Amino acid sequence: MSGFEIFGLIGTIVAIIDTTIAAYDAIRDLDGLPEAFEEVNNRLPLVQEIFKEAREKTKNATSSSETAAMKKVLKSSEGKLQKLQKIFLKIAGTQESGADNFVVSVYQTLVNKFGKKSRVESLMQDILKDLATLTAYAVFEDATKKRAEELGNAAQMLESVPPSLEESDLDDNTGVRSQVAGRDINNVSDNATMTKNGDHASNYRAKIQYNGIRPPQQSHKSAESSSDVINHNVHYGEDGNVAAELRDLHTIELHATYSKLLNTKVPNTNEWLFHRKEFVEWEKGQFGTGKTFIALSVTRRIEDVERQSGMAPACIHVFLSDGSKRPTTKNLFASLLFQLLMKDEKRIADERLSEFYKRVKGSSEEVIAKEYLDMIICEVRRYSRVFLIVDALDELQGSSQYNPWDEFQKALNQFPKRVSLLITSRQKLGFMLSRRRERHIEIIAQAEDIGLYVEHRITTTPKMERLVQEAEITDSKFRQYIAATITQKAQGLFVCAEMHMNRLAEEDTIGHFKKALNELPDMTPTFEKALQRIEKKPLNQHKLAKQALCWMLFAVRPLTSREVCHAFAVASGTTRLDMELVPKESVLLEACAGIFVTDRERELLSPIHPTANEYLRAIQEEIPGQSSIAKKCLIYISYEEFETKDCSDDIIKLRMIKYPLLKYAASHWAEHYKKGGEPNCLKELAVNFLRNSGKVTSAFKIKNGPGQMTPSAISGLHAVVYFDLFKLASSVQHDINSRCSNDQTALHWAAVYGRTQFIDFLINAGAEKDIADRDGNTPLHLAVFNKHTAVVGNLMEKGAKPDIRNKQNWTPLRWALKYGLWKEVHLLVKHKSEVNTEDKEGWTAFRYAISNQYPPLKILRLMVQNGEDVNSKSQDGWTPLVHAASHGDVGLVKFLLASNAQVDQCNGEGISALGSAATYGHRAVAKILLDGKADVNVVSADGQTPLMRAVLNGDRKLTWLLLDHGADLMVTDSKGKTALHYAVQTGNKRIVWLLLEMMQSFDTKDEDGRTALHFAVESANHSLTWLLLEYMPQVDYRDNDGMTALQIASRTGDERIAEQLLSKGARPNLQDQEGKTALHHATISGRPGIVELLVRAHADINLQDSRGLTAQHYISRSS
Structure with a gap:
């Protein structure tokens, strides 16, 4: 057996995958299609790509034991792919029936017919196992090893995808259940597993050994209460570090809050909700809104339902119960991840979590949040259904500088459909969730x-x-x-x-x-009476009440009573807070005359009735305004105690406990300052604060919270940029190039936050345009990273250099090109940056541009106008035109040719653009290149022509196109093969016929002396053998070993081909270099049918080989 049969077999597999993918496209939107179908379809291109790459290497394979072993595995894969194809095609062909549940019915029938292992996810798992086996063979080694990470991800996700059919569906053919893919809340499974993560699969899964593909682990834990699930003793691995770190990272006390609130809930309340249409639809997979005790009731209901069905809860929840401790996105994600992991003891000990923690530790907030989100999505997909309940989401709304609300909304849109969301809020949210139908319920006390x-x-x-x-x-x-x-x-x-x-x-x-x-009392007249009572109170209580009213009306977020009490004690001209002036909370409530109450669970000061705020706004001229709050905040954060350089996490924690208003003041003073009109009376106070780097740094560390990577040595100039206080910039005494601890200047911060007004001011004041921070990033780098197009243009106009490399070797232009930031690219290219310069990997900016999918031609045109060489070849031999041709990009090919690209320039492998187009079957590109006078017979480094590549690709139309443009059929490659050799090798009868019709000579031999007929006979292809015999003038061509086609057929035992050859005049007594005739080979191989044919054809049984043995001798030996 030779590599030719393997080549043909792989070609068949590739064709089956093409058909299967096309069939899925026809059924992808059908109702009731199990989720496993999508996951399997998403893995097919990867499998096809591996087979295609391996097929190229089989061209030169010779007969060996390896090919026989590979054939067995490939046949196995072919059979599984054929079953997969039949399933997809059958469902596609039945969809017109319109019958309810027809997808499930058809699919179940097919699986029961093919066998239990024929569920689509099982078929794909087995195909991946076949690929793991094929890794041991040279032709597959490179293709599989370089995609080991992708294969590992695919293997794990397939293990985790919910079963497309339950076991009971397979055991009882008549009882098809409608809960396929976990669509019923009463069928949530604790061992239903993870499915795909799109294109953003978390890197921690890459650590899986690809060859270690294993079936899903089944787990049937006893039911536990939610508090038990969190608080019971769990094995955390050898040292317990991973779980401890995860506990440290999730800073929201979710379950403490949940249990505390649950204990205060009156039994049997909120039952009305469960009968509302909106809730019923949500529970079955829709979406709605509510409030805290509603959220508690829903959470308990779901946990009870799932516990009664004997399954571990798949309900995760976030009670944002303390408005003074608004979490970051990282905190929020860590808390959700912690809950999911704690539902399964074994997950905590998983070494992948160690890898995950090592990777995120020390990373930026943005990177960590994304890593958490990826991992949460993976964990979610271990369950057939997950309920996510978020109470008081409006508490996430932050300042203009940092708003976790936006990030969390984006995250929710990435969750799979199996995640059912219930969100509660005090106000109606401007909240859009893609691919989800929203339900809204206004909650009032029933x-x-x-x-x-x-x-x-x-x-x-x-x-x-x-x-x-x-x-x-x-x-x-x-x-x-x-x-x-x-x-x-x-x-x-x-x-x-x-x-x-x-x-x-x-x-x-x-x-x-x-x-x-x-x-x-009724609520309507209450407020006027309360204000009248406030006016009559003693002076101190009157002032306290007015302060509370002010904060209630103008604060960015709800405040605790302790925060308001501290605000009241802040006095002008003081350098420290006199704790003796801080009133007790009971005094505050008494002073407010019943207008406010303290939320028992959240300790927040809130109006007794929603109309309170409306009433207060109507009389706000009687209440201190924004400037009053700004003044209090500035005095508070300017206390001498905060000037110390020691801003360790422990110090920050102690300050936040001792000074409850500190975080609010540090975070929001600038907002109140601006909303108050930036009055001159506060300017001196603000400037004095900003001129003190110690106080400014302390304020930023408090604002961000302990554990965050907040730099030290932050100047007032950094702060005015951050808070966008342009009017104060010139008043702050500063070194214009002052750096904080990460070596960033105010100009860096202006670039990060998109402050265009500051760019001009800082550069005109002497700021260094190209100063680099600790990571080597200039302000221009940061403007590009953050997609601030206006800032990029501003910096370029001011002369910033676009070709400076950071420590990761990125220039601003290359980063923008890599990630398709075309607006920024246009500005950078317009200034003629980085023309024809290569980085250490040999990539030019032009290559980055072209390598991006569908780059705008106007960008490329501008780069060429600036001097980019369209014929530049990189160190690894990459050329623009060959790249464009290999990707079938017609517009790019036309552009490059119009820009004088050399049509026959070859890449590092000696392949021209035409050769590349032929390799990948891009006929439209090939036509453009041929019209552009491409050499149709250009030979690559391995001697192959475009015609040979088209033949190998099995593309008959492209083969005809090349022949029509004068492709030479008789050219041989480095192995001596012609296009006809390759056509026979691939088994494509129509292409073989086309070539035979065009050829004048049929006896060309390869380096081993073999003709196309030798290949057809060895691959046992009867139809091709017959076709070749119709055209070839004689049949007794000998290879370098003296073997004829008849001798090969005699050795392999193919009687039908032997008869064909004999009928065409093959001579049975010809001897090879060892003196053996066809009869010798037949007797040695034990082919009695061939022996009989040869004897009838007058084969000489007495002819001796080089050892003096006749065929009779070999018969005697074998008997």
Whole structure:
């Protein structure tokens, strides 16, 4: 057996994959199509690419034991791919029926017919195992090893994809269930596994050994409560470091908050929600909104449903319960990841988590967040259904400088459809989720829930229970009357119901209780009366209340009562906070005359009723405004204590505990300063703060929080750039090129944050345009990285150099080209940067541009106008035209030819553009090149012509195109083969016929002396042998070993071909170089049928070989 049969077999496999991919395109949008189908289809191009590359190497393979072994594995893969093809085609052919659930029915029938291992995901897993086996053979080694990471990812994801058919579906052919791919909440499986991660697969999966493909691990844990799942003892590996690090990274106390809130929930409340249409649809896979206790109820319901079905909870939740501790995106993702991992003890000990932690440790916030998101998505796909519940999402809305809200919204859009989202908020959010249908429910306290709450308060408060029982002696419906009255007065708010019940709880006699109940106020006139009471209060309480009103009305986010108390104690002209001036929280609430209450769970100061803020805005001229808050913040962050250079994480944590307003003041002083109109009365205060680098650095470290990579030595100039306070820039005393600890200047920060106004100011003031930071990045680098087009243009106009390389060897232009930032590229190219210069890998800017998928021709045209050489060849032999031809980019090929590209220039492998187009079957490109006078017979380094490459690719139309333009059929490559040799080798009968019709001579031999007929006979291709015999003038061509086609057929035992050859005059008594005739070979190989044919054809049984042995001798030996 030779490599020719392997070549043909791989060609068949490649064709099957093409058909399968086309069939999937026809069914991809069908309802009910299991998720595994998409995952399998996503892996087919990778498999096809490997087979194509391996096929090229089989051309030169000779007969060996390896080819026989490979054939067995390839036949196995072919069979599995054929089953996959039949499944896709059958479903595509049946979709017109329109029957309900037809996809499942057709698919189940086929799988039961083919066998249990014929589920699409099982077929693809087995194909990957075949590729793992083929890695041991030379022709597949390179193709598989260089894609080991992709194959490893594919293997793991296929292990993790939810089964396309459940085991029970296979056991009972008549009972097809409708819950395919985990579409029913009652069929959530704790061992349903992970599926694809798109093009952003997390690198941690790359550590999987490709040859270690294994079946999914089955896990059936006993049901546990959610708190048990988190708090039970877990094995964390040998040293426990990974779990400990993950615990450190997730800073939101999710489960503590969840358990605390759950303990305060009145039993049986919120049941109404579960009957609402919107919730029912969400529970089955849709989306809705709610509030904290609604979120608690939903979370508990889902966990109970899943626990009752004997499966581990697949519900993860985030209760953003403390508005003073808004998490970063990294914190949020770490918390979600922690929950998912803690659902399975074995996951914590997984060495891939160690790799993940090593990779993210020390990385930037943006990189870490992305790594977390990738890993969360992978973990999510271990489950057939995941419910993500986020309470109080509006708390994520941050400042203009950092807004985790936006990042989290983008992240949610990347989650697979199996993740059902429930988001609660105090306000309606401008929130768009792609590929998801949104449901909105406005949550107000339901009468039945308030009734349950009232009853709960009465029965759990002994004094009230005694009074109510006393009243019920004469009025049996008094308890119901209390509930009805509280419900009416609460106006749909639990907080109001709580306030009224608190009021009733103060009474000691039934008479006073009834009087208080009947005098409970409505909310509408409450605010005016409260403000009147505030006006009548003592001066200090009056001032405190006005301060609270100010912060309530103008603060960027809700504040805790402690924060407001500290704000009140801030006094002008002080350098430290006098703790004796900080009022108690109870005093604050008393001063506010009932307008505000403290949220019991969140410790936030909030209005008693939503209309409070509306009322306050209507009278805001009576309340201190934005400038007042800005002043308080500036004084607070300017205290002498914060001037110390010691800004370690421990110091930061202590300051945040001791000074609760510090984080808010550090984060938002500039916003209030700008909203207040940047008044002159505050300018001196702001400038004095900004001139003190120690205080500025402390403020930034507080703003970002401990554990973040906040630089030190931040100047006031950095700060005014960050907060966009241009009017203060000239007032801040500074070294214009002052660097913080990461070596970035204010100009770097202006580039990062897109402050175009500052660019002019700083450069005109003497800032160095090309100064590099610790990573070697200039301001221009950072402007490009952050896609600030206007800043890029501004810096270029000011003379910034675009060809400076950072420590990763990137110039601004190359980075922009690499990632397709075409607006930035245009600005950089316009200034004629980096013409024909190569980096250390040998890439020019022009190569980066062309290598990007579909680069804008106007960019390339501008680069050529600036002097880029379209014929430049890089160190590795890459050329623009060959690259464009290999990718089939018609527009790019036309552009390069119009720009005087050399049409026959070859790359490092000696392949021309035409040869490359022929290799990859790009007929349109080949036609353009031929019209451009490309040499149709140009020979590559291995001696192959474009015609040979088209033949090898099996492209009959392209073969005809080349022949029509004068392709020479008789040219031989370095192995002596002609196009006809390759056509026979691939087994393409139509191309062989086409070549035979055009050829004048058929007896050309390769370096081994073999004609095309030798190849056809050895591959046992009957139709090709017959076709060649119709054209060849004689059949007894000998190869270098003296072997004729008849001798080969006699050795392989192919009686049909032997008969064909004999009928065409093949001489049975010709001897090879060892003196053996066809009869010798037949007897040695044990082919009695051939022996009989040869004897009938007058083969001489007495002829001796070079050892003096006749055929009879060999027969005697074998017997």
